[in-house]
Amino acid sequence: MKRPVNIPSAEGKLAVLIPGMGAVATTMIVGVLLARRGKGHPIGSLTQMGTVRLGRRTDERVVKISELVPLADLSQIEFGGWDIFPDDAYESAKHAGVLRDEHLDLVKEELRAIKPMRGVFYPEFVKRLNGTYTKAAASKAEMVELLRQDIREFIAKRGCSRAVAVWCGSTEVFTVPSEVHATVSAFEAGLKASDPRITNSQIYAWALLKERVPFVNGSPNVAVDFAAAQELARELRVPIAGKDFKTGQTLMKTIVAPGFKSRMLGLRGWYSTNILGNRDGEVLDDPDNFKAKEVSKLGVLESILETERYKILYGDLVHKVRIDYYPPRGDDKEGWDNIDLFGWLGYPMQMKINFLCKDSILAAPLVLDLALFSDLAQRAGFRGTQEWLSFYFKSPMTAPGLYPEHDLFIQLMKLKNTLRWMSGEEVLTHLGHEYYD
Numbered sequence: 001m002k003r004p005v006n007i008p009s010a011e012g013k014l015a016v017l018i019p020g021m022g023a024v025a026t027t028m029i030v031g032v033l034l035a036r037r038g039k040g041h042p043i044g045s046l047t048q049m050g051t052v053r054l055g056r057r058t059d060e061r062v063v064k065i066s067e068l069v070p071l072a073d074l075s076q077i078e079f080g081g082w083d084i085f086p087d088d089a090y091e092s093a094k095h096a097g098v099l100r101d102e103h104l105d106l107v108k109e110e111l112r113a114i115k116p117m118r119g120v121f122y123p124e125f126v127k128r129l130n131g132t133y134t135k136a137a138a139s140k141a142e143m144v145e146l147l148r149q150d151i152r153e154f155i156a157k158r159g160c161s162r163a164v165a166v167w168c169g170s171t172e173v174f175t176v177p178s179e180v181h182a183t184v185s186a187f188e189a190g191l192k193a194s195d196p197r198i199t200n201s202q203i204y205a206w207a208l209l210k211e212r213v214p215f216v217n218g219s220p221n222v223a224v225d226f227a228a229a230q231e232l233a234r235e236l237r238v239p240i241a242g243k244d245f246k247t248g249q250t251l252m253k254t255i256v257a258p259g260f261k262s263r264m265l266g267l268r269g270w271y272s273t274n275i276l277g278n279r280d281g282e283v284l285d286d287p288d289n290f291k292a293k294e295v296s297k298l299g300v301l302e303s304i305l306e307t308e309r310y311k312i313l314y315g316d317l318v319h320k321v322r323i324d325y326y327p328p329r330g331d332d333k334e335g336w337d338n339i340d341l342f343g344w345l346g347y348p349m350q351m352k353i354n355f356l357c358k359d360s361i362l363a364a365p366l367v368l369d370l371a372l373f374s375d376l377a378q379r380a381g382f383r384g385t386q387e388w389l390s391f392y393f394k395s396p397m398t399a400p401g402l403y404p405e406h407d408l409f410i411q412l413m414k415l416k417n418t419l420r421w422m423s424g425e426e427v428l429t430h431l432g433h434e435y436y437d
């Protein structure tokens with residue numbers, strides 16, 4: 001990959017298109033609308049609050065990320081998207097129950113004006129939802145065409161110069177890519193034949209890629225991590241990234257586990273359980289949908305700890321993850337972790353983590369950052385899988401054959417170094433020998 005030169009500035013309006021305008025999407029939208037008016041801080045967002053050090057420590061050059069690279073400004077964003085229920089963003093945010101009226105009321109009219117377009121919904125992929133606001137078409141290929149029409153019309157009507165998409169729709173049942181996902185031509189034939197192995201999120205992703213709209217996957221669905229989508233993204237020069245926003249318990253795991261590993265402390269067991277009462281929790285209550293989430297959550301520890309390489313420390317690790325749908329808590333997720341670790345000579349210790357978090361409050365800034373960074377990536381000429389955005393995901397997508405990097409701090413270093421590299425600054429190694437010469 002070549003270092004980009006003269007990345008075009010972020011001129012014009014940016015359409016942020018969101019399939020799935022539920023809790024996460026509306027929490028993000030409200031936050032952006034409030035931040036625009038100076039009524040709230042975009043806390044948790046690296047693009048809005050983060051800085052990067054440039055050059056030597058003695059140079060004292062620390063700049064905001066938005067000063068280093070040409071990101072779209074919040075005022076340039078136009079929100080749009082699809083859902084399988086007709087609720088506008090205000091009704092959907094009320095239903096989600098994440099934000100209080102004191103916040104929603106300040107931007108009520110703007111939220112009312114954000115209405116979803118009809119969704120593509122083959123219900124076998126999300127059995128717990130009974131979508132009523134859906135498109136009808138004779139085949140999955142026609143569904144792709146209807147979505148493409150939506151995208152073009154939205155961009156034209158709102159006078160946008162470009163668009164990005166972040167999937168915030170429900171988690172689908174666990175699926176694995178098959179021969180229909182192997183090549184662009186096999187997938188297009190599959191769309192025409194309405195192949196039952198082609199999922200809703202894949203139909204959206206295909207339509208967006210065809211329109212050269214960068215696609216980010218916030219769920220554990222197999223939306224773009226299959227060979228045909230990767231081929232299409234490279235061919236059409238579109239960035240893709242995924243998958244499954246790293247929030248809550250998994251975020252904590254990728255903060256704590258690298259600490260144990262750095263100190264060569266052993267682990268015998270890590271038992272994680274959660275209660276969650278929002279619509280996402282309801283969908284995940286179906287075992288087939290939970291399976292998709294479980295696979296995404298389980299890979300993290302084994303990969304950080306390199307269980308095969310460090311057999312004495314992690315060879316016998318038992319890792320379990322549970323999620324229980326518990327309506328009284330709504331979006332206020334509570335996670336418990338019991339960690340059985342051991343130190344010098346194998347002496348056992350325990351650690352308990354009880355995280356009382358808010359799922360969508362943690363996810364919202366990620367959606368914003370991913371929208372802005374994927375737009376930047378496209379202007380910089382990046383295409384295909386954007387591994388530098390692993391920082392945001394539970395199951396980062398990588399080039400075929402490459403293992404993902406899960407350690408949050410390595411991911412952050414990679415992200416910041418990518419920003420330095422793309423803006424012609426020196427990449428930091430943290431070697432620091434020059435201070436002692």
Ligand SMILES: NC(=O)c1ccc[n+]([C@@H]2O[C@H](COP(=O)([O-])OP(=O)(O)OC[C@H]3O[C@@H](n4cnc5c(N)ncnc54)[C@H](O)[C@@H]3O)[C@@H](O)[C@H]2O)c1
Pocket residue numbers: 019020021022023024025082083084085096119120121122126129167168169170171200201218219220244245246247248278279280359360362363
């Ligand atoms: N909140 C977090 O911390 C977090 C973390 C990681 C991943 N996620 C994922 O983000 C996604 C959104 O989470 P949420 O809490 O907002 O869920 P939600 O249930 O509130 O919102 C999902 C929305 O998607 C809609 N939908 C479902 N199928 C659709 C389709 N085919 N087309 C268009 N819309 C469709 C639903 O009607 C709903 O409005 C889920 O997949 C979830 O697993 C969330």
